[in-house]
Amino acid sequence: MPTKSRPAPPAPFEPPARVLLGPGPSDVHPRVREAMAKPLIGHLDPVFVGLMDETQELLRYAFQTENKLTLAVSGTGSAGMETIVVNLIEPGDPMLVCVNGIFGARMVDVAERARAQVTTIERPYGETFDPDEIRRALKAHPAKVVGIVQAETSTGAWQPLEEIAEIVHEAGALLAVDAVTSLAGVPLEVDAWEIDAVYSGTQKCLSCPPGLAPVTLGARAVETLAARKTKVQSWYLDLSMIMRYWGSDRFYHHTAPISMNYALREALALVAKEGLEARHARHALCGQALQAGLAAIGIGLATRAGNRLPQLTCALIPDGVDDLAVRKRLLADWGIEVGGGLGPWKGKVWRIGLMGHGARASNVTLFLSALETCLRDLGVDVPVDASVKAASAVLEQTGQPVSV
């Protein structure tokens, strides 16, 4: 007989209507949501095995790679980060981490827990790294692995990667890239840029619910796994076992999150349907329109010019405007969620995401008109519709509707 009494059973949960324009999760396409509701099949069912194969092939397209070891880890993007670090690092291995925001800093913490000898190079929030800095850092402190973030979710900074792998490889190291916020939003050419290991998340530009972490590892990284002298410290994230589960022998490891894998498969099918080029162009145009709209009402951007992601804009909160008051009003009156600043940018910026299914012209104008209203009501002098007009001028450049 249970001793703790039965709580009143709640009615089915009904989420309020939201427009997710923060740093993630982003709004999920209806086809992906429908997939989540389909009946389960077993994780070793031949049909599910087929779905895993199909997902791997679709992921290879999204990552632009032929890497065999391309799969979705059964955790969120942070589990992807930990997977890459604990598999490539053995205790005492030197690792160089490039830190220009929260997620670079997190990689340091993860690497230290894996007992790496961590060296860092740092850049202020909103800036990115020059290849030469990395070259110098590796000369001073040779490393086994170099970790860098392509799209810093805390700052909206877009790190160019094209020249970095060569420098890293010349120094005998592996390049590990955080692509949580970049995958399927801006170009990421894993093979052409010779990146050795990448992790991502599902809830940003893939517009899938959070819960899986796509990863891909190239030949050099796979050799490093094979040459390990110690077991990976995490059983759950040990790729030597996970790859056998996703591979041809279907060795049982853990029970894959069935419904989440349904969702990822549909999200990736939508990427294939649209095509990466069109998808990148859509994100670029929406971001450019948003940034033009903000400029038109005098709102500055926190991220250094030339390094701004289109899918995540860090807008400077105007002097005298209360961060939380605006965000609460956006949520209450329009159902719009945007993100607040993190670390040194707390209270100073809004992080506005136009990601995946959310990167649509209608969201740009909805957000700008809502923001204009909020600011005007707070006494900020904002010319009526100036931001929407400036954004629309950008959006109309292509002569085609920007939607999905």
Next chain:
Amino acid sequence: MPTKSRPAPPAPFEPPARVLLGPGPSDVHPRVREAMAKPLIGHLDPVFVGLMDETQELLRYAFQTENKLTLAVSGTGSAGMETIVVNLIEPGDPMLVCVNGIFGARMVDVAERARAQVTTIERPYGETFDPDEIRRALKAHPAKVVGIVQAETSTGAWQPLEEIAEIVHEAGALLAVDAVTSLAGVPLEVDAWEIDAVYSGTQKCLSCPPGLAPVTLGARAVETLAARKTKVQSWYLDLSMIMRYWGSDRFYHHTAPISMNYALREALALVAKEGLEARHARHALCGQALQAGLAAIGIGLATRAGNRLPQLTCALIPDGVDDLAVRKRLLADWGIEVGGGLGPWKGKVWRIGLMGHGARASNVTLFLSALETCLRDLGVDVPVDASVKAASAVLEQTGQPVSV
């Protein structure tokens, strides 16, 4: 310009009709599936924060505990195991693990990777441990943590726990319990039995898709976390940060899997609606009916009598009957999935699950009649409908329909 060409975008995935009567995942209640398809809200949205609170309270009922530290880890049941081990263990700590199947053996592997000094006691597949064995083992090798599996998914063995915590506490150790297959299927009284730490999964008797790992930790375990001298080796599974994310300060850690948390909340609401007592009785009756049905056609059970779980039955495959041929036919002709044996029981047993929403009278009779047909077609002499009749006699005992 992407270099790898665009694959043909696949049509939406349509899973085949299945009846999941294996060791998990189990069939998911329609209300839970519908929840998965609802639009996302942000993971820091006040409404989602409310859903997390509500989920914690419903989980406390399922676990029969007042433990504050009760939440769902963002990974599958195996991530739950790793969470408990890496948080309670510091390098060099002694741990005693009771091994009578695959999941006890997995706990040894996880603990060794966390650099515990592991001692084991072992029992053959299908058997359980006596309290005295544990007392003796702790006398010979004092431990900081004792790990034991309440419901061994590889063997169907049901470990009694009522007397064990006292023995473990007398020896100054903590009791950590694997309740992946037991939670909400058979009684589990975390507070009354003084269990210090428990982990579970969502895809067994909770009938929720796999992807989250409910855990609960009592006062002794929380003191142990607070007294740690080293950081938890896993950043992703570090409860000191996860509890602040689920706790009142809502400290950002990772992005919770929104849709999976919607699903868990509904699955737990269904547990509260039915009540644990009724739910346990339903599982007990279905398991008893299945086991009576198997006996009526001469099929033995692999698990020792007196230790058999009702929700997971390990049936001995009759001599001369081909394991895979039967399982393939069940899947192809009836859509029924059952599990094969693991380890020494591979090819020797079928693992038949009647879990959560799957624990229904109709599934018992569907399975038995399908099995009878398969066996008869393979030349086994089976009296027509004998198993179904024997099962029905059990199911009709209560005079009430066994369904949900």
